[in-house]
Every structure is written in C-alpha cells, then in structure tokens.
Amino acid sequence: MLHHAVFLDRDGTINYDTGYVKNPDDIKILDGVSEGIRKLKRDFGFKIVVISNQAGVAKGLMTIEDVEAVNSRIDFLLKKEQAEIDRFYYCPYHPLFSSEDEAMCRKPSPQMLFKAAEDMNLDLSRSYMMGDRESDVVCGLNAGVKSILLKSDIYDAELSALQNQNKKPNFVAANFIEACDYILKDFGGSN
Numbered sequence: 794m795l796h797h798a799v800f801l802d803r804d805g806t807i808n809y810d811t812g813y814v815k816n817p818d819d820i821k822i823l824d825g826v827s828e829g830i831r832k833l834k835r836d837f838g839f840k841i842v843v844i845s846n847q848a849g850v851a852k853g854l855m856t857i858e859d860v861e862a863v864n865s866r867i868d869f870l871l872k873k874e875q876a877e878i879d880r881f882y883y884c885p886y887h888p889l890f891s892s893e894d895e896a897m898c899r900k901p902s903p904q905m906l907f908k909a910a911e912d913m914n915l916d917l918s919r920s921y922m923m924g925d926r927e928s929d930v931v932c933g934l935n936a937g938v939k940s941i942l943l944k945s946d947i948y949d950a951e952l953s954a955l956q957n958q959n960k961k962p963n964f965v966a967a968n969f970i971e972a973c974d975y976i977l978k979d980f981g982g983s984n
C-alpha cells in the first residue's frame with residue numbers, strides 16, 4: 794500500500810534555527826508543531842518525514858553524531874507530546890566541501906524525497922513539503938509534491954529568491970498550524 798507524507802524541513806520549521814544547530818540542549822520546538830503533527834496523523838494518517846540539509850558537517854562545524862543527537866532530542870520532545878516523526882533524512886554534504894556525487898542529496902535536489910518514497914512506499918503525488926526557505930519549496934516542486942513556504946524573519950528574501958527563478962509555493966503559511974490546516978483542507982478535497 795502506498796502512503797502519503799508530509800515532508801518537513803528541520804531547523805526553522807520544527808525547531809528554532811539558531812544557525813548550525815548542534816547542541817541537543819538548545820533545542821526548542823516551535824509553537825504549533827506537535828499539535829500540527831498530531832492532527833496530520835490523526836485525521837489522514839500522514840507519514841511525517843524530516844528532510845534536512847546539514848552542511849555544517851561537511852564544513853567541519855559539527856559531526857554526524859551532533860546531527861543524530863539533535864534529531865533524537867527533537868524526536869524525544871515531540872513524542873512526549875504524542876507527535877511522532879516516522880523518519881529523519883539529512884544531507885551532511887556541500888558542493889564546496891564534498892564530491893559532486895555526495896552533494897547531490899542537498900536540497901533543492903529532490904533526492905532525499907525520492908529516497909524516502911522508495912524506502913517508505915510513499916505516493917509523492919499525494920504528499921506535501923513544508924519549510925522556511927526557498928530551497929525547501931524548490932525541493933518539493935522538484936519532487937512533484939505540493940510545497941508550502943512558512944513565513945519567518947527571512948521570508949522576504951526567500952520569496953524573492955523564488956520569484957527570481959519563476960517559482961511559486963502552492964501555499965504561504967503564517968505558521969506551522971496554518972500550513973497543516975491548508976494540507977488537511979487540500980487533502981480532504983474541500984479547497
């Protein structure tokens with residue numbers, strides 16, 4: 794059976810983005826995230842999949858273990874709120890510090906979504922991507938999923954970066970809950 798998924802960027806979407814997030818003790822979950830994930834699962838059984846660029850590893854600013862420790866902490870904090878993430882994917886490479894082949898996973902490449910679709914039996918045509926950056930939106934569009942841009946401090950820059958490429962998110966959301974409400978309506982066919 795094919796499942797449907799909501800792909801989530803990590804830093805700035807699930808947790809506050811303090812820049813190269815590496816200390817699990819600093820993790821703070823953004824408002825509405827656990828509630829939104831619970832709704833997505835309860836109402837329509839979405840798989841929740843984290844898709845994250847972590848080039849700080851390639852740049853020597855952190856290790857794979859740091860990335861995994863932060864992922865575990867996020868998993869723990871969300872589980873406490875009955876909000877479960879099904880799987881984490883991340884790309885620790887960067888084209889300036891890694892081989893071209895390795896860096897292929899980096900968003901806006903759709904590679905991590907394709908990998909998740911294969912691993913988890915996902916129907917991308919019934920799935921969504923949510924993130925706070927232009928690269929999240931383009932990644933989603935490249936993978937053929939509906940893409941949602943979350944408003945944040947960097948919203949203006951991200952939106953103009955999209956406009957420069959003639960790309961547009963399917964929806965712009967003021968926050969995580971608004972993005973989830975869009976998904977629930979859209980998936981339920983009442984939009």
Ligand SMILES: [Mg+2]
Nearest residue numbers: 802804805925
């Ligand atoms: Mg982000």
